[in-house]
Amino acid sequence: MTNWGITLPLTGVPLAAHRDLVRELPDLGYTDVWSAETAGTDAFTPLALASEWAPGLRLGTAIAPVHTRGPGLLAMQAATIAELAPGRFVLGVGTSTPTIVTGWNAVPFAAPYGRARDTIRFLRAALVGDKVTQDYETFSVSRFRLERPPTPPPPILLAALRPGMLRLAAREADGAITNWLAPSDVPTVRAELGPGRELVARIFVCPTEDAEAARGLGRMLISTYLTVPVYAAFHEWLGRGEALAPMHEAWAARDRAGAAAAIPDEVVDELVVHGSFERCRERVAAYRESGVDTPVISVLPTGADPLQLVRSLAL
8 A cells, every 4th residue: 555645734724624625535545644733733633633534544643742741641642543543543753842842832852862762662551551650761650541542552653863763763663754855865764764664754845836936935944944953963964964054054143044045956856845746746756765654745835725735736
């Protein structure tokens, strides 16, 4: 079976207005719906709706941060979606960023690697219904037991970019979730994750043949994301350090427009899929051919109806 995922909800579309589209997704060739969690909807509520609107879809969070919920609450929310979509839910967790964790949620961004590891270990026990009393390195839990453990428990994927997190995902989780990479980068990431683990990639797709408009939007997003230290280190590891150095220099000088303008066209074209619908589909398929198990499209705004864009990007 060929996995073909979509990120929901779509920008600018009310949550309830997704119902008809979600019901169509299986017939359009989509297999998966994945949510995100930054400052819009939470990661779980859209999946609860999708589980009722289209019971055949696989659902996943990409990602639920490990710091912003207590371990027990994270387990309860995961168990709820797993009960609504038995055997069709994937719990994606990750460290998120200091801005989201501390700046927006007033939680210390402490020991991200350890917190991710400990959260996965706790969830493994909690989601099978064990009573958990454990002093982990980054938190302690006393006598927690889910009242409604799901059957089966959901797989757990870890958001991972560089070797340390990818290897942690291989050891402790069922796979990894990544983003902001080109098809040519996938073998490097897959080599660290290894075989036998699912690799999910969120792919930013701007379906327009106006290349300059797509590149303009892509530059804005790249300068915003890839200046975050973890993404900067990711692309240094992938070999884009020299190409992105002028962007980093301008960003450090607080020249936001200059940072975006300094990103070479070839970097934008590597990291943001754009062009005709056919070309976009081919480019997304290239990720799968390079080693991604589940490509997940994230539709970027073009001025067209985003619901129709999703329909037109179907397999």
